[in-house]
Amino acid sequence: MIMNEKIKASEVLLIGVNGEDLGIVPTKEALKMAKELEVDLVCQSLASSPPPCRLVSRTDFKQQAIQDSAKSRKAEKGPKLKEIRLSAFIEDHDYDTKKRQAERILVAGDSVQLTVRLEKKESQEAKKLVEELVRELAHCGKQEKGIQVSGKQVIAVMLPL
Incomplete structure (x- = not known):
C-alpha cells in the first residue's frame, strides 16, 4: 500500500472521499487536497498510468483492509x-x-x-x-x-x- 508522499507519479486519477471521480490531477495538488480534508491519499494500483488514487480516512481504510482480509480467509477455507x-x-x-x-x-x-x-x-x-x-x-x-x-x-x- 502506497500512501501520501510515497506516491512518485507526476499525476494521478483521483477518486474523492465519497467515491466521486475527480479526474486526472497533479500529485502535489492531490496531496494538498488530502491535507485540507484531513485524509490520506492512497494509491490503489501501480499497473495503470496515471495510477488510480483515492482520498480515504485512515481508520476507514484500515477497517476496509481488515474486512477484505477476513473475507478472503473465509473464502479460502470454504x-x-x-x-x-x-x-x-x-x-x-x-x-x-x-x-x-x-x-x-x-x-x-x-x-x-x-x-x-x-x-x-x-x-x-x-x-x-x-x-x-x-x-x-x-x-x-x-x-x-x-x-x-x-x-x-x-x-x-x-x-x-
Whole structure:
C-alpha cells in the first residue's frame, strides 16, 4: 500500500472521499487536497498510468483492509459442514426450531448435515422427516446427494445456494 508522499507519479486519477471521480490531477495538488480534508491519499494500483488514487480516512481504510482480509480467509477455507441432529418422532415446535437453525446456517454460506438417529424400526418415519425438511429448505439450499439410510441413522447433506 502506497500512501501520501510515497506516491512518485507526476499525476494521478483521483477518486474523492465519497467515491466521486475527480479526474486526472497533479500529485502535489492531490496531496494538498488530502491535507485540507484531513485524509490520506492512497494509491490503489501501480499497473495503470496515471495510477488510480483515492482520498480515504485512515481508520476507514484500515477497517476496509481488515474486512477484505477476513473475507478472503473465509473464502479460502470454504464452507463448513455443520450437523443438525433430530429424532424420528420430533415435536412440531422442535421441528420448526431445527428448520430455522438450518436456514440460518445455509444463508450464512455453510453446508448442513441433517442427521436422524434411529432407535428401533423407525427408518421410514425418519426418511419421511428428512425428505420433508429438505423440501422445506429448498429455497435456501440444495441437496448434495440422495438421502442415505444406514443401520442407525438417516443422513441428508444440503449445500447453500
